[in-house]
Amino acid sequence: MVIKEFRELSRDRRTVAMIVALPILLLVVFGYAANFSVDSISTAVLGPQAQQVESQIPDTFTIVQTDPDGDEETATDLLVRDVADVAIVTGAQPIAVYIDGSALFTAQAAVSAFNRLGDQVDVEVLFNPDLETSWVMVPAIIGLILTFIGTLVTAIGLVKERERGTLEQLAVMPIKPSTVILGKITPYFILASFDMLVVTLLGMWLFDIPFNGNPAVFALGAAIFLFVVLGLGVFISTISTTVGQAIQTAFFFVLPQILLSGMIFPLEAIPWGVRWISYLLPLTYFTEISQGVMLRGAPLDSLWLPFLVLTVMAVVVFAGAVLRFRRSLAPATPHARQKAAA
Amino acid sequence: MTVGVEDVTVRYGEVTALDCVSLVAESGQVSAIVGGDGAGKSTLLKTLVGRVTPDSGRVVAPGADRIGYQPARGGSWPDLTVAENMAFVAGMYGLSEAGAARRTDALLERAGLAQARDRLSSQLSGGMRTKLEFCLAMVHEPELLVLDEPSTGVDPVSRVELWRLLSETAASGTAVLMATTYMEEGERSSYVTVLEKGRILLEGPPAEVVAASPGVVFTTEKPTRPEFSWRHADGFREWWPVPPPDANHPVDVDLEDVTIVAVLRGEAEPAPQGGSQ
Numbered sequence: 338m339v340i341k342e343f344r345e346l347s348r349d350r351r352t353v354a355m356i357v358a359l360p361i362l363l364l365v366v367f368g369y370a371a372n373f374s375v376d377s378i379s380t381a382v383l384g385p386q387a388q389q390v391e392s393q394i395p396d397t398f399t400i401v402q403t404d405p406d407g408d409e410e411t412a413t414d415l416l417v418r419d420v421a422d423v424a425i426v427t428g429a430q431p432i433a434v435y436i437d438g439s440a441l442f443t444a445q446a447a448v449s450a451f452n453r454l455g456d457q458v459d460v461e462v463l464f465n466p467d468l469e470t471s472w473v474m475v476p477a478i479i480g481l482i483l484t485f486i487g488t489l490v491t492a493i494g495l496v497k498e499r500e501r502g503t504l505e506q507l508a509v510m511p512i513k514p515s516t517v518i519l520g521k522i523t524p525y526f527i528l529a530s531f532d533m534l535v536v537t538l539l540g541m542w543l544f545d546i547p548f549n550g551n552p553a554v555f556a557l558g559a560a561i562f563l564f565v566v567l568g569l570g571v572f573i574s575t576i577s578t579t580v581g582q583a584i585q586t587a588f589f590f591v592l593p594q595i596l597l598s599g600m601i602f603p604l605e606a607i608p609w610g611v612r613w614i615s616y617l618l619p620l621t622y623f624t625e626i627s628q629g630v631m632l633r634g635a636p637l638d639s640l641w642l643p644f645l646v647l648t649v650m651a652v653v654v655f656a657g658a659v660l661r662f663r664r665s666l667a668p669a670t671p672h673a674r675q676k677a678a679a
Numbered sequence: 680m681t682v683g684v685e686d687v688t689v690r691y692g693e694v695t696a697l698d699c700v701s702l703v704a705e706s707g708q709v710s711a712i713v714g715g716d717g718a719g720k721s722t723l724l725k726t727l728v729g730r731v732t733p734d735s736g737r738v739v740a741p742g743a744d745r746i747g748y749q750p751a752r753g754g755s756w757p758d759l760t761v762a763e764n765m766a767f768v769a770g771m772y773g774l775s776e777a778g779a780a781r782r783t784d785a786l787l788e789r790a791g792l793a794q795a796r797d798r799l800s801s802q803l804s805g806g807m808r809t810k811l812e813f814c815l816a817m818v819h820e821p822e823l824l825v826l827d828e829p830s831t832g833v834d835p836v837s838r839v840e841l842w843r844l845l846s847e848t849a850a851s852g853t854a855v856l857m858a859t860t861y862m863e864e865g866e867r868s869s870y871v872t873v874l875e876k877g878r879i880l881l882e883g884p885p886a887e888v889v890a891a892s893p894g895v896v897f898t899t900e901k902p903t904r905p906e907f908s909w910r911h912a913d914g915f916r917e918w919w920p921v922p923p924p925d926a927n928h929p930v931d932v933d934l935e936d937v938t939i940v941a942v943l944r945g946e947a948e949p950a951p952q953g954g955s956q
Contacts, residue, residue, distance in 0.1 A: 501752065501753040501757065502750045502751070502752030502753025502754060503753050503754065503755070503756055505730070505750040505752075505753075506748070506749075506750055506753070506754055506768075506815075507771075508730060509728050509729065509730060509743060509746065509748045510743065510768075510771045510772065511742065511743040511744040511771075511772065511773070512771055668729055668730055668731060668732045669725075669730065669731045669732065670732045671690065671732065671733075671734045674689075674690065674691050674692065675690075675692060677691070677692075678691050678692020678693065678694075679692065
């Protein structure tokens with residue numbers, strides 16, 4: 338029995354990958370990435386004494402901008418646009434310090450550091466004044482839900498069609514492959530959009546989370562992100578023949594996004610040896626957009642980078658996956674059979 | 680050439696699934712392709728319906744909208760009701776709502792599924808599901824109906840009902856082509872093609888195939904020609920090219936016997952090409 342089990346296991350590459358890769362992934366993530374302490378806080382120093390303050394500020398605060406002409410309005414704008422997590426405005430006593438509360442752990446570290454200065458500074462946490470974890474988590478969870486539906490549920494839906502043989506039935510019908518693909522994917526797009534709406538509204542209602550930005554920017558970001566995760570779902574369906582395989586494979590795509598997208602552990606706290614993985618994950622960019630729009634009211638032009646990366650990912654992943662799926666609807670040509678046999 | 684394939688060869692890497700196979704599906708007939716697993720039955724049907732492009736040879740088939748196809752696995756959507764399955768497939772073939780409803784009523788009535796129209800496909804018995812899948816393949820009144828092992832795993836009563844449906848369909852002018860592993864279904868068809876390892880072993884009207892089988896078959900307790908003997912019931916059957924001098928108990932052979940004889944003869948004296956009788 339034991340030998341038979343080992344033999345079966347050794348031939349199930351996905352399970353072997355789970356047994357081997359998962360412990361390594363968890364070890365690396367929890368060993369390196371599971372760190373809530375932020376060592377570097379991006380800081381802007383503004384106002385007439387900006388250069389003087391800059392020279393006295395501790396190393397934890399990494400100066401990203403010094404502007405002697407800047408004022409409170411400049412400070413808020415820098416935080417909204419995520420140029421800095423902390424903006425110090427000099428010129429008055431006490432010195433005004435604005436902290437971006439949407440970067441929760443960074444904000445906590447900054448508040449703690451400035452509180453030690455007592456009355457010398459007037460600290461104001463913007464966008465999440467009570468530093469509520471739920472305010473930061475819910476925008477990220479919206480992305481996680483989209484990932485779950487887009488990747489896992491879509492992959493299962495498509496693989497089911499293949500597993501029970503009905504994909505074969507669809508392939509011989511007098512309809513275009515694009516019709517089949519569109520017909521299969523559209524319901525998941527609609528369902529995920531509906532879920533996103535429900536979770537966003539529910540999150541705002543239950544946790545009093547504000548929606549400070551433009552809903553259209555948020556919707557655009559969600560739609561592009563949805564194309565990426567739907568693409569991943571379609572891709573998984575093309576490399577899986579059973580629902581079990583699809584679930585196993587989706588696990589490899591979803592788990593790193595939960596752990597490394599900045600949803601749980603702040604990106605700034607993850608060492609670069611692991612953090613580069615975070616920048617390959619679509620959820621990282623959607624979280625930037627959702628937190629930015631909902632909490633900081635970030636405008637579209639300040640979120641150009643996550644939008645650009647997500648758009649490139651959407652085009653590459655979605656188009657690639659759909660082309661792969663299309664191949665399974667096309668007749669098996671001699672060339673394709675030769676390739677498959679090789 | 681009417682509907683069919685001509686000198687078709689299909690390879691999967693080093694494996695030749697079909698080796699220069701020709702076949703015609705005549706209108707108004709049930710033609711059966713009989714063979715074991717890996718004989719090439721499904722590949723042949725998939726080639727005919729356009730799912731497999733052959734390495735060489737010619738395929739003549741009506742357009743996709745004139746073909747009804749039931750794949751070997753599945754063919755109906757388990758989470759849809761019988762009526763929803765019919766409506767979906769009818770819609771895919773471009774039938775109007777009224778036309779689809781009329782056709783659905785007629786087919787379900789014929790198949791004895793009228794009372795089950797609101798049941799989920801997953802809740803149907805194997806036999807009922809097979810009949811539903813037949814109805815789905817027939818909803819658009821195709822010229823060519825292609826069924827891949829529709830009766831495998833189906834109880835004998837349902838198989839009889841399925842055959843009634845197939846016969847009625849053929850009688851209405853449709854060319855019915857089905858793959859099966861059951862020899863008796865081959866015998867019931869108008870034209871049988873026996874495939875073995877991608878080659879045609881036997882073909883023709885079943886009675887003619889049986890009649891044309893060379894030699895004689897005897898029952899025996901103790902085989903004297905092991906390479907031409909096979910178990911049958913409590914004893915053995917043995918093939919001889921001419922009756923042996925002391926032979927007893929010659930038997931009336933059926934399609935199964937002549938297929939076994941053809942396979943054994945092929946193994947004893949491999950044909951350089953083809954292998955058809």
